[in-house]
Amino acid sequence: MLAVPPLWLAIGAAGLLRPRSLRLSALWLFPLGAAAAFVLAAASLAELAEPAQSLVLPLGLPDLPFHLRLDPLARFFLFLLGAAAGGVSLFAAGYFRKGEGTAPGLLCLQYHVFLAGMAMVLLADDAYLFMVAWEVMALSSFFLVTTQHRIAAIRSAGFLYLLLAHLGAISILLCFGVLQGGGWQFTFDAMRQAHLATPWSSVAFGLAVLGFGAKAGLVPVHVWLPEAHPAAPSPVSALMSGVMLKTAVYGLLRVSLDLLPQPQWWWGLALLGLGLFGALFGVIFAAVQTDMKRLLAYSSIENLGIIFGGLGLVLLFAASGHPLMAALALSATLYHCLNHAFFKSLLFLATGAVLHATGERSLGKLGGLIHRMPWVAWLALIGTLAIAGLPPLNGFVSEWLLLQAFLFTPQLPQPFVNMLVPLGAAALVLSAALAAYVMVKFYGVIFLGQPREPALARAHDCGRLERIGLSWLAAGCIALGLLPVPMLALLDAVVRQLLGTGLGTLAPWWRLAPVAVERASYSPPLFLLVGGAVTLGAAWLVHRLYHGRVRRAAAWDCGFPLQNARMQDTAEGFGQPIRQIFEPYFRMQRELPAPDDPRPAYRVTVEDRFWGALYLPAAAAAQATARLVGKLQQGRIAVYLLYSFVTLLALLVFVL
Amino acid sequence: MTHLPWSAQFIHLAAAVLLLLSFAMLTQRRILSLLDLFATQGAVLAASTAIVAYSSGRAELYYSAALTFALKVLLLPYILHRLLRRLNVRWEAEPLLNVPTTLLVGLLLVIFAFALAQPISQLATTLTRSTLGIAIAVVMLSLLMMITRRKAVSQVVGFLALENGLFFAATSATYGMPMVVELGIALDVLVGVLILGVFFFQIREQFDSLDLRHLEALKEE
Numbered sequence: 070m071l072a073v074p075p076l077w078l079a080i081g082a083a084g085l086l087r088p089r090s091l092r093l094s095a096l097w098l099f100p101l102g103a104a105a106a107f108v109l110a111a112a113s114l115a116e117l118a119e120p121a122q123s124l125v126l127p128l129g130l131p132d133l134p135f136h137l138r139l140d141p142l143a144r145f146f147l148f149l150l151g152a153a154a155g156g157v158s159l160f161a162a163g164y165f166r167k168g169e170g171t172a173p174g175l176l177c178l179q180y181h182v183f184l185a186g187m188a189m190v191l192l193a194d195d196a197y198l199f200m201v202a203w204e205v206m207a208l209s210s211f212f213l214v215t216t217q218h219r220i221a222a223i224r225s226a227g228f229l230y231l232l233l234a235h236l237g238a239i240s241i242l243l244c245f246g247v248l249q250g251g252g253w254q255f256t257f258d259a260m261r262q263a264h265l266a267t268p269w270s271s272v273a274f275g276l277a278v279l280g281f282g283a284k285a286g287l288v289p290v291h292v293w294l295p296e297a298h299p300a301a302p303s304p305v306s307a308l309m310s311g312v313m314l315k316t317a318v319y320g321l322l323r324v325s326l327d328l329l330p331q332p333q334w335w336w337g338l339a340l341l342g343l344g345l346f347g348a349l350f351g352v353i354f355a356a357v358q359t360d361m362k363r364l365l366a367y368s369s370i371e372n373l374g375i376i377f378g379g380l381g382l383v384l385l386f387a388a389s390g391h392p393l394m395a396a397l398a399l400s401a402t403l404y405h406c407l408n409h410a411f412f413k414s415l416l417f418l419a420t421g422a423v424l425h426a427t428g429e430r431s432l433g434k435l436g437g438l439i440h441r442m443p444w445v446a447w448l449a450l451i452g453t454l455a456i457a458g459l460p461p462l463n464g465f466v467s468e469w470l471l472l473q474a475f476l477f478t479p480q481l482p483q484p485f486v487n488m489l490v491p492l493g494a495a496a497l498v499l500s501a502a503l504a505a506y507v508m509v510k511f512y513g514v515i516f517l518g519q520p521r522e523p524a525l526a527r528a529h530d531c532g533r534l535e536r537i538g539l540s541w542l543a544a545g546c547i548a549l550g551l552l553p554v555p556m557l558a559l560l561d562a563v564v565r566q567l568l569g570t571g572l573g574t575l576a577p578w579w580r581l582a583p584v585a586v587e588r589a590s591y592s593p594p595l596f597l598l599v600g601g602a603v604t605l606g607a608a609w610l611v612h613r614l615y616h617g618r619v620r621r622a623a624a625w626d627c628g629f630p631l632q633n634a635r636m637q638d639t640a641e642g643f644g645q646p647i648r649q650i651f652e653p654y655f656r657m658q659r660e661l662p663a664p665d666d667p668r669p670a671y672r673v674t675v676e677d678r679f680w681g682a683l684y685l686p687a688a689a690a691a692q693a694t695a696r697l698v699g700k701l702q703q704g705r706i707a708v709y710l711l712y713s714f715v716t717l718l719a720l721l722v723f724v725l
Numbered sequence: 726m727t728h729l730p731w732s733a734q735f736i737h738l739a740a741a742v743l744l745l746l747s748f749a750m751l752t753q754r755r756i757l758s759l760l761d762l763f764a765t766q767g768a769v770l771a772a773s774t775a776i777v778a779y780s781s782g783r784a785e786l787y788y789s790a791a792l793t794f795a796l797k798v799l800l801l802p803y804i805l806h807r808l809l810r811r812l813n814v815r816w817e818a819e820p821l822l823n824v825p826t827t828l829l830v831g832l833l834l835v836i837f838a839f840a841l842a843q844p845i846s847q848l849a850t851t852l853t854r855s856t857l858g859i860a861i862a863v864v865m866l867s868l869l870m871m872i873t874r875r876k877a878v879s880q881v882v883g884f885l886a887l888e889n890g891l892f893f894a895a896t897s898a899t900y901g902m903p904m905v906v907e908l909g910i911a912l913d914v915l916v917g918v919l920i921l922g923v924f925f926f927q928i929r930e931q932f933d934s935l936d937l938r939h940l941e942a943l944k945e946e
Contacts, residue, residue: 704941706880707821710872717868721841 070112070147071124071137071192074185076105081181088174091166098177099162100534102184103155109188110151113144118562123194130197136256138194141562142327145403146191146319152545153311153410154184160418160538161304163531164425171216183209183308190316196245196255199320203241207234207284210313213305214297226296233293237283241320244276248328260328270329274336277324278343285317286370287377288347289679295354298366299430303421306362310369311414315406318376325384326567334388338486341381345493347374348500353654355507356647357675359432359640361420364511365413368456371500372409376402378493379471383568385490386474389481392570394474397583399564400557400572401470407556408455408463408549415452415542416511419445422535423515426528432511432640437520441528446516448539453512455546457505461593461600463549466581468501469591473583503647510643519634551593554578641673648675656681732780736897739773740856743893744835747866750886751831752824756814756878760802763882767797770889774896785904786896793892796911801885801918808922809878812929820873827873831866838862845898856897863890875936877928881921888914 080102084094121140129135161180165173186209189202211234215227249255250263265273283290298306325332351370358364379402386395420430422445429435439446455462475494481487520526531539549556555578561571572583582590626632648655656676662669701712729737746766753759771794778786809815820827842858867887871880888910895902902910932939 705938707872707875710868714865714868714872718837718865721837725841 070109070116070139073105073109073151074188074192077102077181077185077188080105081178081185084174084177084181086174088172091173094173094177095162095165098181099158099165102181103158103162103538106151106155106158106184108151110148110155113148113151114559117141117144117148117559119144121566133197133255135198136194136258137192137198138257139192141566142319142322143191145560145563146315146406147188149315149407149410150184150187150191150312153414153542154308156538156541156545157304157307157311157414157418158184158538159541160307160421160535163534163538164304164418164421165302166425171212171218176213176216179209179212180305180308183213183305183313187312187316191319194257196242196249196257196260200238200242200245203238203320206313206316207231207238210305210309214301214309216302216305217300223300226293226300230293230297233283233290237280237290240276240280240283242280244273244280244324247273247276248324257323257328264330267333270331271333271336274325274329274333277321278340281317281321281324282343282377284320285314285373285377286347286351287343287373288350288370289683291347291351291370292677292679292684294370295358295363295366298369298417299360299362303362303417303424306365307414307417307421310365310417311410314369314373315410318373318380318402318406321377321380322567325380326387332384332388334385334481334483334486337381337383337385337388338489339381340384341378341490341493344374344377344379344381345496345500347371348378349496349503350374350654352500352503352507353647353651354675354677356503356510357641357644357655359644360430361423361432361435361511361515362417362430364432364507365416365420368504368507369409369413371504372405372413372456375468375471375497375500376405376409378497379405379474382471382474382490382493385481385486387568389483391481392568393572394477395568396564396570396572397470397477398474399568400560400583401467401474403560403563404463404470404549404553404557405467408467408546411542411545411549412452412455412464415539415546416449416456418535418539418542419449419452422531422539423528426531427525429522429525432514434522435515435520435525436518436522436634436637437516437525438528439516441520441525442516442530444530444536445539448536448543449516450512451543451546453508455550457508458501459505460591461550461597463546463553466550466553466591466593468497470581470583472497473589477584477588506647510640514638514640514643518637521634521637551597552578553581553593557581641671648673654678730780732776735776736773736856739769739776740859740893740897742769743773743863743889744859744866747863747870747886747890748828748831750882751827751866751870751873754820756809756876756882757806759879759882760805760809763886764798764802766886766889767793767801770893771798773893777896777900781900783900786900788904789896789907792907792911796915797885797889800915804918804922805878805882808925812878812925814876814878820875822873827869831869834865834869835862838865857894860890860894860897863887863893866890875938877921877925881918885914885918 080098084098087093116139118141121138123139124137126135126137158180165176171179183206186202186206190199190206193199193202211227211231214230215223217223218227245255245260247269248260248263248265250260250265250269252259252263254260278287279290281287286294294310298310301309325336348371351367351372351374355364355367355371358367379398382398383395383402386392386398422442423435423438424430426442426445427435427438451462455464458464458468472494475490475497481490557572565571579594580590580592582588648657656678658674658676660670660672662671703709743766746762746769750759750762750766753762771790774786774790774793778784778790822830838861839858842861846855846857864887867883867890870886871883874880874883892907892910928934928939
């Protein structure tokens, strides 16, 4: 298992042998990387429950070697990385066809360094290696985002990403600085031993939330996601959204449940509030987007918000002495991480296939692609249903479990928290329902209806390798949806490691009943059986009753003779109710055409309020400070000499 | 003061002359005369070093004196003279501060330097300890000269005078620096002057003048 990251690095380096050769990287290197990823996933899954293994590498600075550790938590995230990255790599092998700005060999290097960096983040057992790997991950993904660096908008998106990534990295670094607790030992083991006073552990937790939140797109440090994801090539977006965001979740789990001694109840409450606010915020913004990749980026903000909300619930329960409920919430959260890795990668890859086939990212110019691209459309349908949280697919399982955790709220010691948690459940349900709405819009506008542009008639389906990649991820969505009980049994090792208690036995395999069968249970195979039978039966009945008796005639057109594909409901139209209801959330600018305009155009731009409230003032403050410092720089040698002279005099006066 | 041996008296005289020369350099606006003053300063420095060597019986200080003489009286003034002739610069432009003000500031600096040197020279055991204040004053006056001048050449002269002051401080406080350090510094000064000579030509080629005001445009707006 440990051989996989070096293997990825070697594959990346091999891409440099012939950087211009597309055949080498597409036919050999990317599939080889995918195979390595699958091996990693299989090995991690097989050993998930094994005890922790540690290793000290003979690398690193003198007296500061790299420490590695494989424990159930790391193995679970390695499994997630391998399983999602395998599918993405297979897709990428077929996807990077024309060379997307950067030479294919170089792209292959950046891609595999990115994979290896993420794996090393998960394996690291000291703060030093963790930060090195974290930066490798951030920088390689920055270069991947700016693959088409000749476009100015992509460069500025990349810069924004880099800025927030470094803000987060500084915060994580400070967090480790607090965690070492005066021992100046930076291995995680030493941090576990360091007994921090409560105020300091709260500081460490706050820094960790800020640092890992900046990587995971926690509101309000989320602004890079909707810029960077559309800028990046689709397999990169898929990896970043599906896997990289989860490394941030891993980091927060590691710090808050493993390294910090005792969680405080209000940490959980704060994280719960932040997460659920992010979930609602993300899904509302997703509903009004007209760019398909931006839409998915906001949907990632929503899903990560749900995950962070779940983590908050875990901390809340763990701190108030309800280990069983904490275990349930943690299982649900981890399950949702895994699910999101599968369906979000699948959807990002599907948008990539659409983008390649049509050259169009704007929802207003797509439509009716299910006829042209049946493979992509049907596989994307699975992802769409999964992310919308419909049974029997995987999204339902995790959201249902999390909802159970919310609703079985035991008596918490703080009465007002007791009242707040059901509100959280309501927010969760609202965001899940809105997510379904968003996904109907996403799928309907792209794949259903009539093509909105004549150019769409030339769209073609994706190639063989891409189909395999998409199918793998779709199969993952189905398998995780149908077989939650075996998967949860595997997750039990992780939960036990972090909380000390697990969910216990969940048998039988076909029925999921987390607390008690009388309270709530869910049986995916049964649901599939009944749902399938009803659907097939109805289809058969309709077929029997109406076969041969269908009359085709022109539909009534309300007396309006001209009808074309542009009259279909658009993405803007679909999002309009949400825009209306949640208007205070947005900063909207609308341009309505004048009645006598011969070429009427309607435009609406929706902006994030955080830009005006947080980011622009911060940028202005930074600029003002820089200008103040710039005043020192007069350009006159005499003035510079005067500075040295005055400094010298001041120091001499000081010693006098 | 009459109990002092003649060597100590001579060193005190040299120190006074050095200080006087520094003030003269501060007021001198003709660049050629400035160079002559610099050369004189170098000669006085070499002489005082030789006296220190004689009176303390340290042979390596003779080398140091010889090096000072060769470098600061002969070689550097020669190089700078040639540069001036090739560049055709004679007059310093109007200094940034007028001469009376500069002199006043200089006086304050000398007082400050003496105040600064007093506790140090009480600790020192050398023959020449009382001249430390003057050495520091020379360093500060040279810095002041670099600040108030506009032409690049006079700034270089100021820089070299500063080095003279440091050298004098070293001999007066501790009987000179180790030979290796001194050789290194001498080489640095030489190389520095050569590089600055190249810069003069570059600056003149770019701006048709050696006035450093033109460099002010080189900052970010």
